Amino acid sequence: MSDEKNTTIDEVNTDDQKLEETVKGVVEDTSKDDSEYEKLCSICHRPESITGKMIELPNNLYVCPDCMQKSFDMMNNGQIDLNQLMRMPGVQILNMQDLENMMPKQQKVKKKKEKKEEKPELDLHNIPAPHKIKAKLDDYVIGQEQAKKIISVAVYNHYKRVVTDTMDDIEIEKSNILMLGPTGSGKTYLVKTLARLLDVPLAITDATSLTEAGYIGDDIESLVSKLLAAADNDVEKAERGIIFVDEIDKIAKKKNTNQRDVSGESVQQGMLKLLEGSDVEVPVGANSKNAMVPLTTVNTRNILFICGGAFPGLEQIIKERLNKHSSIGFIADLKDKYDNDKNLLSKVTVEDLRNFGMIPEFLGRLPVICTLQSLDRDMFVKILKEPRNAILKQYQKLLALDEVRLEFEDDALYAIAEKAMEKDTGARALRAIIEEFMLDIMYEIPKDDSIGEVIITRDYIEGTGGPVIRLRGQEVPPLLENNPVQESGL
Numbered sequence: 001m002s003d004e005k006n007t008t009i010d011e012v013n014t015d016d017q018k019l020e021e022t023v024k025g026v027v028e029d030t031s032k033d034d035s036e037y038e039k040l041c042s043i044c045h046r047p048e049s050i051t052g053k054m055i056e057l058p059n060n061l062y063v064c065p066d067c068m069q070k071s072f073d074m075m076n077n078g079q080i081d082l083n084q085l086m087r088m089p090g091v092q093i094l095n096m097q098d099l100e101n102m103m104p105k106q107q108k109v110k111k112k113k114e115k116k117e118e119k120p121e122l123d124l125h126n127i128p129a130p131h132k133i134k135a136k137l138d139d140y141v142i143g144q145e146q147a148k149k150i151i152s153v154a155v156y157n158h159y160k161r162v163v164t165d166t167m168d169d170i171e172i173e174k175s176n177i178l179m180l181g182p183t184g185s186g187k188t189y190l191v192k193t194l195a196r197l198l199d200v201p202l203a204i205t206d207a208t209s210l211t212e213a214g215y216i217g218d219d220i221e222s223l224v225s226k227l228l229a230a231a232d233n234d235v236e237k238a239e240r241g242i243i244f245v246d247e248i249d250k251i252a253k254k255k256n257t258n259q260r261d262v263s264g265e266s267v268q269q270g271m272l273k274l275l276e277g278s279d280v281e282v283p284v285g286a287n288s289k290n291a292m293v294p295l296t297t298v299n300t301r302n303i304l305f306i307c308g309g310a311f312p313g314l315e316q317i318i319k320e321r322l323n324k325h326s327s328i329g330f331i332a333d334l335k336d337k338y339d340n341d342k343n344l345l346s347k348v349t350v351e352d353l354r355n356f357g358m359i360p361e362f363l364g365r366l367p368v369i370c371t372l373q374s375l376d377r378d379m380f381v382k383i384l385k386e387p388r389n390a391i392l393k394q395y396q397k398l399l400a401l402d403e404v405r406l407e408f409e410d411d412a413l414y415a416i417a418e419k420a421m422e423k424d425t426g427a428r429a430l431r432a433i434i435e436e437f438m439l440d441i442m443y444e445i446p447k448d449d450s451i452g453e454v455i456i457t458r459d460y461i462e463g464t465g466g467p468v469i470r471l472r473g474q475e476v477p478p479l480l481e482n483n484p485v486q487e488s489g490l
Contacts, residue, residue: 043067127159140193142382144186150370158304162240176275176365179308180345181372184426187308191244201241203227208250212266220270224298225282233284235298242304249309252357268362275365277301315344317352342374375426380417383427391434404445411458
């Protein structure tokens with residue numbers, strides 16, 4: 001009998017031990033699961049990764065600092081005297097149980113896993129040489145050899161300047177760049193390609209929205225705040241970055257105006273301290289300063305500035321200057337000598353830029369002047385087919401997904417180039433032209449599974465014929481192998 005009782009007691013103890021282990025495991029799993037999820041604000045429902053540290057209230061309620069501050073402001077600015085209200089019998093200001101019942105049940109949001117990226121520290125041994133930078137740019141940008149050389153050397157020197165900043169007593173000054181070129185010549189694309197190839201924070205901004213102190217658009221410090229955002233709010237990393245300011249010609253000094261030029265000359269004067277190097281207070285995570293946004297200090301001494309613009313009307317200023325030097329007599333230059341000069345911008349001087357409306361102090365902080373050439377027909381053809389991300393390669397890949405081969409005749413490419421030159425908008429015209437004549441092909445091909453190859457001809461580009469369509473398994477006749485245009489098509 002005693003043995004049966006001992007057996008029963010042992011079984012009960014074993015069951016209790018198992019129950020205790022089960023409960024302990026559930027508690028551990030619950031705490032583990034809660035640690036994997038973010039805390040959400042009970043008012044605005046934003047996660048803790050955005051709002052910052054939450055304020056924990058009873059009954060598992062959380063309030064972010066912003067909502068708590070807004071609640072305090074409403075209490076302070078309200079017309080109700082809370083002290084008298086609290087003395088009134090039967091009045092309860094806040095009941096946590098009622099608040100929990102009124103709130104909808106919050107959905108849990110998993111925390112984002114932080115990826116640890118180990119990047120080698122920058123030193124003199126792993127700085128990319130100028131010829132390597134230019135070789136990478138050659139894969140994406142056609143032509144503009146001089147511009148690619150200047151940018152490659154500037155970035156290489158920028159890296160060396162950052163590395164050797166504290167190595168000796170000799171201080172290396174930075175060489176900011178001013179890029180001039182007609183629209184569509186590749187200024188912005190060149191810098192965007194550079195951003196992908198180099199491991200350095202780069203911010204691409206636009207000068208058209210800048211005003212002296214942000215009266216209507218963005219203030220001047222927003223240039224640095226965008227670079228800080230590109231560097232993931234890492235100040236030390238942002239102080240080694242590059243800022244490309246596009247449309248810099250839009251802040252030229254306005255002529256024949258008596259009003260304050262808040263978007264022209266004033267912006268140039270405000271940018272002087274940025275180009276030279278100074279401590280600037282910029283907002284974190286916003287373009288404008290306000291009471292709700294924290295500020296941080298960024299030193300622009302090691303930030304390289306690249307300014308680019310088309311400068312419309314500058315060719316006329318250069319032409320007038322060159323014509324003044326022509327003399328009278330048999331050796332005099334003709335007045336229309338420079339009318340058809342496509343590379344007239346390469347003859348630009350600082351005096352021409354001053355006459356355009358750029359102040360001398362601003363030009364003095366951009367010592368390197370880089371000009372881009374206008375695109376001719378051969379360059380248009382190369383842009384179509386040679387870069388790694390060429391437009392033709394993109395369409396060939398799109399049709400390859402439908403198991404259709406796309407080919408372009410050389411005459412068709414020259415026809416596209418000629419149409420692009422007529423539009424006079426640079427390489428941007430190529431996409432518009434190809435989108436136009438590829439619309440019907442991209443629409444009709446998915447209908448017919450028997451189509452195996454499409455050949456674009458010059459007649460189709462000029463609107464006098466159609467493309468050559470070959471069916472799957474169709475062999476090309478021997479006489480037509482070198483001249484596929486003669487094959488019947490649509």
